[in-house]
Amino acid sequence: xxxxxxxxxxxxxxxxxxxxxxxxxxxxxxxxxxxxxxxxxxxxxxxxxxxxxxxxxxxxxxxxxxxxxxxxxxxxxxxxxxxxxxxxxxxxxxxx
Amino acid sequence: xxxxxxxxxxxxxxxxxxxxxxxxxxxxxxxxxxxxxxxxxxxxxxxxxxxxxxxxxxxxxxxxxxxxxxxxxxxxxxxxxxxxxxxxxxxxxxxxxxxxxxxxxxxxxxxxxxxxxxxxxxxxxxxxxxxxxxxxxxxxxxxxxxxxxxxxxxxxxxxxxxxxxxxxxxxxxxxxxxxxxxxxxxxxxxxxxxxxxxxxxxxxxxxxxxxxxxxxxxxxxxxxxxxxxxxxxxxxxxxxxxxxxxxxxxxxxxxxxxxxxxxxxxxxxxxxxxxxxxxxxxxxxxxxxxxxxxxxxxxxxxxxxxxxxxxxxxxxxxxxxxxxxxxxxxxxxxxxxxxxxxxxxxxxxxxxxxxxxxxxxxxxxxxxxxxxxxxxxxxxxxxxxxxxxxxxxxxxxxxxxxxxxxxxxxxxxxxxxxxxxxxxxxxxxxxxxxxxxxxxxxxxxxxxxxxxxxxxxxxxxxxxxxxxxxxxxxxxxxxxx
Numbered sequence: 001x002x003x004x005x006x007x008x009x010x011x012x013x014x015x016x017x018x019x020x021x022x023x024x025x026x027x028x029x030x031x032x033x034x035x036x037x038x039x040x041x042x043x044x045x046x047x048x049x050x051x052x053x054x055x056x057x058x059x060x061x062x063x064x065x066x067x068x069x070x071x072x073x074x075x076x077x078x079x080x081x082x083x084x085x086x087x088x089x090x091x092x093x094x095x096x
Numbered sequence: 097x098x099x100x101x102x103x104x105x106x107x108x109x110x111x112x113x114x115x116x117x118x119x120x121x122x123x124x125x126x127x128x129x130x131x132x133x134x135x136x137x138x139x140x141x142x143x144x145x146x147x148x149x150x151x152x153x154x155x156x157x158x159x160x161x162x163x164x165x166x167x168x169x170x171x172x173x174x175x176x177x178x179x180x181x182x183x184x185x186x187x188x189x190x191x192x193x194x195x196x197x198x199x200x201x202x203x204x205x206x207x208x209x210x211x212x213x214x215x216x217x218x219x220x221x222x223x224x225x226x227x228x229x230x231x232x233x234x235x236x237x238x239x240x241x242x243x244x245x246x247x248x249x250x251x252x253x254x255x256x257x258x259x260x261x262x263x264x265x266x267x268x269x270x271x272x273x274x275x276x277x278x279x280x281x282x283x284x285x286x287x288x289x290x291x292x293x294x295x296x297x298x299x300x301x302x303x304x305x306x307x308x309x310x311x312x313x314x315x316x317x318x319x320x321x322x323x324x325x326x327x328x329x330x331x332x333x334x335x336x337x338x339x340x341x342x343x344x345x346x347x348x349x350x351x352x353x354x355x356x357x358x359x360x361x362x363x364x365x366x367x368x369x370x371x372x373x374x375x376x377x378x379x380x381x382x383x384x385x386x387x388x389x390x391x392x393x394x395x396x397x398x399x400x401x402x403x404x405x406x407x408x409x410x411x412x413x414x415x416x417x418x419x420x421x422x423x424x425x426x427x428x429x430x431x432x433x434x435x436x437x438x439x440x441x442x443x444x445x446x447x448x449x450x451x452x453x454x455x456x457x458x459x460x461x462x463x464x465x466x467x468x469x470x471x472x473x474x475x476x477x478x479x480x481x482x483x484x485x486x487x488x489x490x491x492x493x494x495x496x497x498x499x500x501x502x503x504x505x506x507x508x509x510x511x512x513x514x515x516x517x518x519x520x521x522x523x524x525x526x527x528x529x530x531x532x533x534x535x536x537x538x539x540x541x542x543x544x545x546x547x548x549x550x551x552x553x554x555x556x557x558x559x560x561x562x563x564x565x566x567x568x569x570x571x572x573x574x575x576x577x
Contacts, residue, residue, distance in 0.1 A: 051470030055291075
């Protein structure tokens with residue numbers, strides 16, 4: 001399948017990626033190639049086959065829903081990774 | 097004797113006898129890195145001071161009577177594994193200055209065992225690739241031929257072990273990322289069963305197939321490392337409490353399945369010859385060789401390149417320029433911070449996979465791609481499971497050819513994806529697989545892949561010991577000037 005530029009732009013918007021015109025062009029062609037290859041899966045008869053999402057066979061791995069105290073050094077270092085901080089909190093721009 | 101050339105087993109004997117100290121061993125590795133890493137470019141970070149400190153601590157512990165198979169053993173970790181206070185970049189610009197606030201569970205376990213972290217190894221950005229060419233910080237070079245790739249995505253880890261910069265390295269394998277570089281660099285690499293070791297603190301790529309594992313000089317060493325990092329972790333709900341059933345040590349009488357599809361067209365003749373010679377060695381040792389058929393294995397790459405980008409597009413959504421990592425914070429609108437941070441921060445392969453994943457998961461396409469892929473995954477998995485009821489293990493080449501030249505196929509993503517043809521099956525099925533050096537073709541290493549049943553890593557080690565006890569291929573090393 002071939003992609004129109006608007007279609008590639010739409011996917012980039014969904015993916016929250018700012019792409020240049022050249023990137024849109026390149027990815028459009030490469031996605032067509034890759035999806036063309038992937039088409040071969042349609043040959044496989046999967047009638048009545050269950051999908052596999054995991055392979056361990058584990059079911060319902062429960063744990064208590066309780067707050068755990070996080071080590072102070074780790075907490076401060078995690079927050080310090082943010083581009084803007086105020087009073088040990090991450091500062092973000094207006095959302096609304 | 098250069099101490100950095102030792103295996104874990106050999107070094108441990110010398111440490112116990114008092115012939116060497118952990119500080120001397122660590123210094124030998126640091127010297128080796130300094131001497132050859134300018135050419136190989138395996139390491140993104142070397143933490144010399146911290147390593148010597150840890151080594152000294154290990155020597156002190158030993159003086160107090162403490163022991164352990166990894167006490168004082170220096171290693172390198174792939175840079176998508178979080179290490180407290182040492183940079184973790186995933187070889188991406190978006191994490192260029194990221195310092196993890198905590199250790200991954202497997203790093204914590206190695207620290208507790210007394211292993212010494214020397215530094216962090218290069219990889220394809222976010223582990224997306226099979227050559228290490230997708231690193232934002234430059235390509236790693238194959239120590240056997242510096243013009244060639246080391247494989248990927250754990251290319252830095254494999255190249256570091258092959259050039260004796262460390263005694264072992266950690267890698268991660270999602271669809272071949274430990275086995276492929278182990279094969280190209282002539283070292284032993286184990287992708288364990290999914291769920292055997294914790295993924296907590298690994299930078300997520302494809303959560304349903306990511307596993308951490310060792311790259312080592314022998315199968316014996318790989319077992320030592322894997323035993324140390326395995327185990328249930330309350331921070332990773334997919335880890336499994338394994339009841340070990342050791343199979344007893346001898347490979348005599350074991351049945352080896354040879355999938356005819358994996359030795360067909362597309363396989364390099366030299367590689368085929370070398371892997372078949374290895375199979376003949378097993379036959380000599382009393383194994384029975386059985387031809388089997390895995391007719392759906394060829395769809396593995398197609399399935400993998402739907403499931404993987406889908407999970408990548410979701411896992412990499414966390415990079416938003418707000419909480420950590422590169423931020424285009426000068427943008428006014430929130431949506432522009434997201435788009436510009438991600439557009440500038442991610443490299444081209446990461447963006448390609450995010451685009452592909454976003455597309456196949458988008459409204460109207462889910463059934464045709466993702467659901468279909470998961471159904472074909474069931475068929476591939478069942479085929480392997482069925483085969484493994486008839487044979488004890490399956491042998492294939494790890495790769496259809498030896499290491500290719502840097503830049504040779506980097507413009508063709510589809511060709512690059514097809515690199516994974518022999519390795520995706522075990523990943524999609526959650527089976528353990530080990531790549532073992534089987535010989536050299538025109539001076540370049542060839543790896544053989546041995547796939548076993550879930551949680552039966554012991555059987556793979558035994559196959560590895562048996563081969564490495566009677567052959568010398570794992571001892572061959574490249575000459576670096």
